[in-house]
Amino acid sequence: MKKELYQMHADMCKVFSNCVRLEILNLLREGELTVSKLVDKSGLTQVNISQHLSIMKSKGMVTSKRKGLNIYYKLSNPKIIKAFDIIREVLSERLTENKKLLGK
Amino acid sequence: MKKELYQMHADMCKVFSNCVRLEILNLLREGELTVSKLVDKSGLTQVNISQHLSIMKSKGMVTSKRKGLNIYYKLSNPKIIKAFDIIREVLSERLTENKKLLGK
DNA sequence: TAAATATATTCGAATATTCTAATATATATG
């Protein structure tokens, strides 16, 4: 398999490597939201949310459309949430194992 | 959902955000391999492979066992490859779309 | 067109990641 493809893959995965972006992706799971809704729901600053949305848009993970003053963002591909959930499962299973080990 | 969980999730995803680690994970897809096998198959240096294996071990993505001089590494959870593959699909679909756009 | 609202961009300091060079450790074997 080509190194170049691994690099593109890694670049796409960098989106998942930040907790703000993960929170945004998770908030977009049910459908599109405006920037201000994302700000409200996350409690993060508008600037920070916009910065991360910009990164995710450039990586092709989200798309946006303007309606008046608002801009709606949504996931570009529903598989993104599948990936999110599988990694959550790996994490959960790991945490469960750690608990078991502590219980012994 | 808790911020702390997003952080742990992001930390786990950092494993996927590097092309060397992705290559290692992909090489381990069929089963365990020694460090030197990974070096041979990837063409990367031993030191670099060991560094990345160490990172992945600390994040709980791989486990290892020694047999004589060799140390065998394997994926800690088969879901890791599912996540790998889903992200590859998102990437492929994105590349296909880009091609279409160029073709127009 | 001026003001209000929603969103984006730029800059820079703090922090984190990556690779290479050098070296260390663990195990097996003569």
Next chain:
DNA sequence: CATATATATTAGAATATTCGAATATATTTA
């Protein structure tokens, strides 16, 4: 025990990421 082999660790320069402060832009409405 000395040597060879396999693997791990450390240090540090180069590079990348992150966030907040300040500011800019786009759209609507009075």
